[in-house]
Amino acid sequence: MFRVSNNLIGVLNLLAFLLSIPILVTGVWLSKQANTECEWWLERVFIVLGVFLLLVSLAGLVGACCRVSCLLWLYLFVMFLLILLLLSFTVFAFVVTNKGAGQVLSNRGYKEYRLGDYSNWFQNRVNNTHTWNRIQSCLQSSKLCSKFQTQFANDTAQQFYAQNLSALQSGCCKPSDSCNFEYQGPSVWNKPEGANYTNSDCNAWENDPNVLCFNCQTCKAGFLQNLKTDWKKVTIVNVIFLVFLIIVYSVGCCAFRNNLRDNRKH
Structure with a gap:
């Protein structure tokens, strides 16, 4: 019987895959409309984020639903790096925004x-x-x-x-x-x-x-004051996102373990 963790990872990555499409389309649209360097920077962010979500969600979706352990391992490895990156940025943001006020x-x-x-x-x-x-x-x-x-x-x-x-x-x-x-x-x-x-x-x-x-x-x-205010908002969102990623990563580990057990049986 197919494991609950595999189904859950599959559903989450299907949602991430569907989300990556409008993000990527927005980036391409911005690249056609950009007139200033600021808009070009925003366009690059959308395109990179869209491609990243697309590839990672595909790896997680195929790895969990088709029991491809190597893809699921790659997915978990990228997720682990992302968690470390977000954790490091959140701590850094708290430190550098601690000073300064009007x-x-x-x-x-x-x-x-x-x-x-x-x-x-x-x-x-x-x-x-x-x-x-x-x-x-x-x-x-x-x-x-x-x-x-x-x-x-x-x-x-x-x-x-x-x-x-x-x-x-x-x-x-x-x-x-x-x-x-x-x-x-x-x-x-x-x-x-x-x-x-x-x-x-x-x-x-x-x-x-x-x-x-x-x-x-x-x-x-x-x-800098404007940037500091924005960064503080971002760090709050990062903390919430980190908790979500850790939960998804834990479920992904269960799905990976299920894949290994199924492969041994076969």
């Missing part, structure tokens, strides 16, 4: 972010010129500050200062509050003539929509 400003609805508050690993990534140029290109192509300008275009200075801005808006689309620039609009600020700034971000600010504060340390810090 600084509350007096009479301001938004916070400001300092690059030095974040982990050294994060700082090294955004301080790499090549890496930051790619990130900056993605931020600009997303029209982040254009939407910001439109959203708060009619605000007076006091209304603007009371706004609850996102980390990216606060860091990239306006100058640091320590510069004391004169507010003209959300992304238009007047620099006092002849002022000497110890904060390099004040010199980096330009009213040009293509420049703004994209080269500022506060922009890098705002990006």
